[in-house]
Amino acid sequence: MTIAAYLAFEPADADAARAVRAELERNGWAVAASGPDIRVQDNPGLLTQAVGSAAVVIVLASPAAQESAWLQREVAAALNNGRPVVVAQTADLQPESWIYATLDTASGVDLRQGAQAEALAQITERARTAGGRGRVIAMLNIKGGVGKTVLAANLFAAAHLADKRSISFIDLDPQHNLTQYFLSPGERSRIRDRNHTIYGVLNPRGQTSVQRSDFGAISIPLNRARRAKAAFDLIAGDERLFEFTLDTRSDRDKAEAFTRFRALIAVLRQRSDAVVIDANPCATFLTRLAITTADHIVAPVRPEKYSLSGLNMLEHVVREVRGRPLRPSEFSVLLNGVKDRTRSSETGDADAITRAEISNAPFFGSALLPVEIPYSAVLKSAPTDRFAANPINVTAMMRVGGRPAKEALTRAAAAILQRAAP
Amino acid sequence: MTLDAAQARLLRAAARGRSRPELKRLFAAIRAHNDASLLAALAPPRERSIKRKTDPLARDLERILKPIMGPASEKAELLVEHIAKSRRRKLAIEPRGLADAARQLRAKFSDDEIRESARGLVTHLASLHGDRETVV
Numbered sequence: 001m002t003i004a005a006y007l008a009f010e011p012a013d014a015d016a017a018r019a020v021r022a023e024l025e026r027n028g029w030a031v032a033a034s035g036p037d038i039r040v041q042d043n044p045g046l047l048t049q050a051v052g053s054a055a056v057v058i059v060l061a062s063p064a065a066q067e068s069a070w071l072q073r074e075v076a077a078a079l080n081n082g083r084p085v086v087v088a089q090t091a092d093l094q095p096e097s098w099i100y101a102t103l104d105t106a107s108g109v110d111l112r113q114g115a116q117a118e119a120l121a122q123i124t125e126r127a128r129t130a131g132g133r134g135r136v137i138a139m140l141n142i143k144g145g146v147g148k149t150v151l152a153a154n155l156f157a158a159a160h161l162a163d164k165r166s167i168s169f170i171d172l173d174p175q176h177n178l179t180q181y182f183l184s185p186g187e188r189s190r191i192r193d194r195n196h197t198i199y200g201v202l203n204p205r206g207q208t209s210v211q212r213s214d215f216g217a218i219s220i221p222l223n224r225a226r227r228a229k230a231a232f233d234l235i236a237g238d239e240r241l242f243e244f245t246l247d248t249r250s251d252r253d254k255a256e257a258f259t260r261f262r263a264l265i266a267v268l269r270q271r272s273d274a275v276v277i278d279a280n281p282c283a284t285f286l287t288r289l290a291i292t293t294a295d296h297i298v299a300p301v302r303p304e305k306y307s308l309s310g311l312n313m314l315e316h317v318v319r320e321v322r323g324r325p326l327r328p329s330e331f332s333v334l335l336n337g338v339k340d341r342t343r344s345s346e347t348g349d350a351d352a353i354t355r356a357e358i359s360n361a362p363f364f365g366s367a368l369l370p371v372e373i374p375y376s377a378v379l380k381s382a383p384t385d386r387f388a389a390n391p392i393n394v395t396a397m398m399r400v401g402g403r404p405a406k407e408a409l410t411r412a413a414a415a416i417l418q419r420a421a422p
Numbered sequence: 423m424t425l426d427a428a429q430a431r432l433l434r435a436a437a438r439g440r441s442r443p444e445l446k447r448l449f450a451a452i453r454a455h456n457d458a459s460l461l462a463a464l465a466p467p468r469e470r471s472i473k474r475k476t477d478p479l480a481r482d483l484e485r486i487l488k489p490i491m492g493p494a495s496e497k498a499e500l501l502v503e504h505i506a507k508s509r510r511r512k513l514a515i516e517p518r519g520l521a522d523a524a525r526q527l528r529a530k531f532s533d534d535e536i537r538e539s540a541r542g543l544v545t546h547l548a549s550l551h552g553d554r555e556t557v558v
Contacts, residue, residue: 180555184550184551184552185554185555185556186549186550186551186552186553187551226499383555385489386489386490386491387490387491387547387548387551387552388490388491388492388551389490389492389496389500389547389550389551390492390496393491393492393493393496394491398491399491
């Protein structure tokens with residue numbers, strides 16, 4: 001299968017662009033490039049569509065690119081759609097250029113000496129590895145209380161235990177319930193004292209900031225069994241993330257947080273089969289980070305009235321952030337908490353009504369997973385005197401009982417990872 | 423050959439609520455088997471005897487380590503690691519479970535020492551992982 005690359009450049013860099021394009025095509029890539037057929041003033045959706053559907057975006061950075069509004073739009077479309085960006089610098093840039101602030105130029109390719117064979121080969125290699133092996137999956141629903149956190153933990157624990165998948169979690173919710181689910185208060189405060197949380201990643205300055213070179217080392221192992229075959233770890237959450245949801249952070253801080261978050265994702269992609277982001281409900285800057293980096297979105301839905309409006313809002317928010325409608329293959333809807341015997345009989349058959357409503361909808365119908373998660377006590381997190389020295393032991397898969405739920409979790413996780421596969 | 427009144431009463435009581443084809447299958451089965459087989463088939467299934475751990479040390483370890491969530495094999499590994507660390511001894515033991523750990527540790531330590539170490543392990547892990555959520 002041909003993989004598509006998008007080449008963003010200005011006419012001043014046409015020679016370099018021609019060489020890069022030829023090299024990519026020689027290596028089997030299908031290349032779409034900036035030009036009047038894509039940069040159409042009256043139809044900005046065309047550009048978003050072209051950039052959003054590419055596997056990688058290659059940006060030729062030069063003073064002309066720095067001044068170009070079109071190139072800025074192409075970069076924005078790439079970032080908003082979670083496309084990996086490879087920078088090839090054709091000339092010196094001003095130190096305060098937006099390209100330095102927005103893109104990872106440090107690991108870019110230097111074309112300032114001309115489009116030599118070695119540099120062109122480097123671009124092809126960077127483009128090939130830019131995506132990483134892992135898929136980024138965001139657990140999202142604008143409505144709260146639908147089971148995002150508990151399902152994130154248990155679905156991917158099932159994938160890890162049953163299919164030996166390596167999983168990295170990112171707790172991107174200021175409530176940091178995923179971190180609380182796995183770790184005791186004492187362990188959380190020790191991690192927070194070392195600043196090894198997502199707050200340290202997003203925070204670009206000060207003592208609490210984590211250096212970029214340490215991003216790979218701050219994850220907390222969640223399966224500490226000696227027999228564990230694959231990695232299962234967490235970038236811990238932190239309540240101080242609320243600074244990014246309230247308007248207490250400057251736009252510059254947010255732009256840097258965006259770049260640093262993408263760098264974290266790139267590190268985790270390299271070593272895990274799936275990077276799972278547990279996002280906060282509502283639509284905030286943090287939700288934007290999750291949407292822009294996700295390859296696949298999983299929206300848990302409970303059989304109740306308000307879940308469906310949350311789903312509609314989610315589709316709207318994603319369309320707003322990415323600048324284009326979601327494709328059904330980028331999205332899964334998972335019905336959670338069916339066959340709940342504790343539910344009042346007055347509500348009638350809420351499972352059937354919700355299932356029918358979603359499956360008959362033109363967009364969501366094809367995104368609804370056939371596997372549903374039944375209501376189960378093993379998925380509940382109740383206060384207990386017991387403790388887990390190995391955090392994975394708190395998950396449903398390691399607890400006694402709830403066989404239907406465990407089987408459903410394993411099947412649903414496999415279905416999600418299959419849908420998320422490139 | 424006709425049945426007497428008492429036999430007819432007995433038969434009516436046994437056949438109550440059954441359809442004619444069902445009764446025919448039942449009569450055929452009774453004709454085909456002797457009394458012993460029919461009585462054995464009627465007896466309720468024997469309950470499986472629950473396998474109990476016979477080693478009192480293994481039972482005690484299971485009880486002492488109950489606050490730790492997780493499979494017994496992991497608890498056994500934690501116990502061996504804890505004993506090795508607290509007594510500064512290298513133990514070449516890879517237990518398959520608590521009973522196996524009890525059996526192998528007994529070769530090097532007394533039962534009371536092993537129990538004491540298990541209690542020490544729970545205290546140590548509780549100080550690391552056992553604190554509860556509180557409110558201000």
